[in-house]
Amino acid sequence: ITAIIDLGQKLHVVNKYGHEHSKHYSDMFKYIDLIIVDEIDRLKVQHLEQLRAIYDEHNLAMIFIGMPGIEKKLSRYPQLYSRIGFAHEFDNLSKDETHHILEYKWQDLGFDLKLEDFTDYEAITTIIKITKGNFRLIHRLFAQIDRIMDINGLDKISTEVVETARDSLVIGIR
Structure with a gap:
């Protein structure tokens, strides 16, 4: 986190005072090989241009992560879009992948998942049924399941716990 804050502060200095401070600007990329930008769809055009300039000047690898449709938005900026190697849209988890994640989540809460147990x-x-293989939703749902079980002193994940957890989330399904 400190490195990210430091990077942001140095970018601010370059933007505000120009290239007389560019030596410091160049030095900060010396030990960076990869920049990962999450929620790229929330950035303004000037920030996208800044990323393009960093890419051009320092030949750094970049990964942009965003919501579905981000490729179309980025295609409106040909200077940046021409530098994108490929775009990948993640599908929802398969049934097997979902079962694997659920098994891990059960263990993370200190329980053994037993499919022969009707409650499990x-x-x-x-x-x-609730998550439809959406990894982020599974994670959010289990945060609520953990909270509900802790508050109520429960030692088993039941349908009632799951539905109560679902009801505490804003997910737009019933």
Whole structure:
């Protein structure tokens, strides 16, 4: 985090005072090989231009992460878009991948997942129905499941716990 804040401060100095401070600007990229930008769809045009300039000047690899449709938005900026090697849209998790994640989440809460246990089976079925393989939603749902179980002193994930967790999220499905 400190490195990111430091990078942001140095970029601010360059933007505000111009290239008389560019030596410091160049030095900060000496040990950086990769820049990962999450929520690229929330950046303004001038920030996208800044990333393009950094890419051009320092030949750094960059990964942009954004919501579906970001490729179309970036295509409106040909100077930046021409430098994008490829775009990949992640699909929802498969049934097997979802089961693997759920098994991990169960263990993370200190429980063993037993599909032969009807309560576990029902809870898993409900989670799969709610999340439809959306990894981020699974993560958010389990944060609520953990909170609800902790508050109520529960030692088993049940359909009721899952549905209560779902009801505490803003996910637009019922």
